[in-house]
Amino acid sequence: MKTAEIVTTRPEMPTDTDEDRSRILLPMSRVLAEDWSDVAADYMSEFIAEERLASWGPPDTSDNVFADICRQLATPGHYGHRPVFRHRNNAANRLIKPGGLLDQARYASKLQSVEYHAWGLGDMLVHVHAPRAGRLVFRPVQPQNVYVEASDEDPSEPVVIWELRRRYVAAAGGTIWAWDRWSIRPDDIHYRVVAAHDAKYSQDSVGVKSGDDITELLFGETFEGDDYSWRTKDGDPALPFAWYRTADSGALWQSTVRYGAFKATLGVAVLSTYVMHAARDASGSTVIVHGLEPPATTARRIGSQDQTRSIHLSPGSMLFPCRAGRLQGRRSDHSGTGRQPPTVGPVPSSEAPTGRGALRDRRRGRSRQQLQPHFSSVDAPESRDQTRSGRTVRGAVPSW
Numbered sequence: 001m002k003t004a005e006i007v008t009t010r011p012e013m014p015t016d017t018d019e020d021r022s023r024i025l026l027p028m029s030r031v032l033a034e035d036w037s038d039v040a041a042d043y044m045s046e047f048i049a050e051e052r053l054a055s056w057g058p059p060d061t062s063d064n065v066f067a068d069i070c071r072q073l074a075t076p077g078h079y080g081h082r083p084v085f086r087h088r089n090n091a092a093n094r095l096i097k098p099g100g101l102l103d104q105a106r107y108a109s110k111l112q113s114v115e116y117h118a119w120g121l122g123d124m125l126v127h128v129h130a131p132r133a134g135r136l137v138f139r140p141v142q143p144q145n146v147y148v149e150a151s152d153e154d155p156s157e158p159v160v161i162w163e164l165r166r167r168y169v170a171a172a173g174g175t176i177w178a179w180d181r182w183s184i185r186p187d188d189i190h191y192r193v194v195a196a197h198d199a200k201y202s203q204d205s206v207g208v209k210s211g212d213d214i215t216e217l218l219f220g221e222t223f224e225g226d227d228y229s230w231r232t233k234d235g236d237p238a239l240p241f242a243w244y245r246t247a248d249s250g251a252l253w254q255s256t257v258r259y260g261a262f263k264a265t266l267g268v269a270v271l272s273t274y275v276m277h278a279a280r281d282a283s284g285s286t287v288i289v290h291g292l293e294p295p296a297t298t299a300r301r302i303g304s305q306d307q308t309r310s311i312h313l314s315p316g317s318m319l320f321p322c323r324a325g326r327l328q329g330r331r332s333d334h335s336g337t338g339r340q341p342p343t344v345g346p347v348p349s350s351e352a353p354t355g356r357g358a359l360r361d362r363r364r365g366r367s368r369q370q371l372q373p374h375f376s377s378v379d380a381p382e383s384r385d386q387t388r389s390g391r392t393v394r395g396a397v398p399s400w
Contacts, residue, residue: 011164011177011196014147021255025121025144028262031066032120040269048270057280060272066120066258066265074116079108095136105136114140118244120262122254126242127163141241143253147179150252158252159185161239164196171217173205178214182230184237191215191223191230 013019030036040059048056082103085096095101111126117140118124125141141163149160163180177196183189193215200207208214215222223229230240247254 013164014162018147021253022144024259025142025255028066028121028259029117029142029144031064031262031265032070032117034061034064034067036064037061040266040273043266044270044273056273056277058273059269060276061269063268063272064265065268066261069261070116070119070258073119074112077112077115079112079115082108101134101136105138107138110138110140114244117142118246120258122246122257124244125161126244128240128242143255148252156248156250156252158239158241158243159183161241167193167218169195169199169208169214169217171206171214172199172208173202174199176208182239182241184239189225189228189237191228193218 013022027036027039027042030039037059040061044053044056044059082098085092085102087093087096093100114124114126121143123143125143125146127139127141129137129139131137145164147162147164148158151157151159161182163182164177165180166175167178168175169178172195176199179194179196181190181192181194183191192213195208195210195212195214197210198208221227228237230238232238245254246257
């Protein structure tokens with residue numbers, strides 16, 4: 001693996017509250033991205049026994065109610081068509097005219113996706129960046145990767161934003177998780193990039209430690225105090241983010257606005273998966289075979305003579321019931337001998353006991369035996385040696 005491709009575990013958020021919020025939003029984001037089979041499987045495993053779930057097959061994620069609701073709200077939404085921009089200053093034409101910098105940055109198409117995710121996650125941020133003159137970049141940022149500190153005067157207004165993102169750091173020899181930290185507090189104005197974990201992916205690299213300020217390593221300069229570059233035309237420091245909310249509740253985050261629709265989608269996946277499982281099981285029948293040896297097949301023992309276990313069958317399954325203890329005896333007959341078990345055939349009529357007396361003896365013998373159901377399939381037909389009326393009989397025998 002190349003050092004640049006090394007991926008570490010996603011770091012946790014700075015506070016427990018934000019970590020809980022992030023854990024709620026991560027699976028919601030996966031559902032919106034239509035990549036949520038593992039999310040549905042984890043949800044199903046919470047209240048369905050593992051052995052039962054194994055027989056259901058993969059989750060059915062074809063009906064995504066959560067994504068459908070958000071897509072309907074965002075289509076065409078506010079950005080289904082190119083917005084009409086107007087500005088009294090003619091200098092803005094370079095930015096807003098058809099084919100201008102906004103169109104080159106694909107503003108309308110990106111904001112349609114931002115609106116779609118905002119309806120589902122409650123919040124979405126867009127980082128606005130001008131890497132050079134004549135170039136504008138809009139980068140959507142999902143709320144599960146953001147830590148925010150609010151203003152003391154307005155709890156819905158951020159003054160500190162940390163974004164968790166992947167960055168290539170030559171000093172670490174690969175790509176690491178890092179925090180982009182922005183602050184416009186009057187006494188602490190800065191932009192820093194801080195390593196979120198220890199990283200050293202090659203012998204030649206210096207490596208970085210969690211909490212190291214790697215801003216100068218990445219950009220060759222720092223952005224502290226008066227050197228902070230992101231300011232309004234009046235010179236006031238600003239956060240280079242646009243924040244989109246689906247509700248104005250006065251709170252900082254709106255993470256649970258669509259949580260009910262998200263949970264309902266998981267419930268639909270469970271029901272749909274069960275319906276598919278039931279339809280598959282109804283497509284065929286299960287046969288219980290009595291008095292015959294199973295054919296040669298891969299060895300698989302189901303159940304135990306010491307406990308009662310449930311088994312799950314597919315359509316077309318064949319069960320061969322036999323008395324517990326007899327199977328163990330047969331296995332010990334041929335284990336380690338290297339001999340192939342003899343071919344199983346019907347009991348020769350010349351050797352089988354006949355007559356009413358023999359039938360009565362067999363019935364009496366069977367009534368005294370303690371029978372216990374036991375299901376199994378074996379590698380190959382095995383012989384059974386039984387003594388009946390003082391005679392050894394080799395061949396197929398009843399399984400009970």
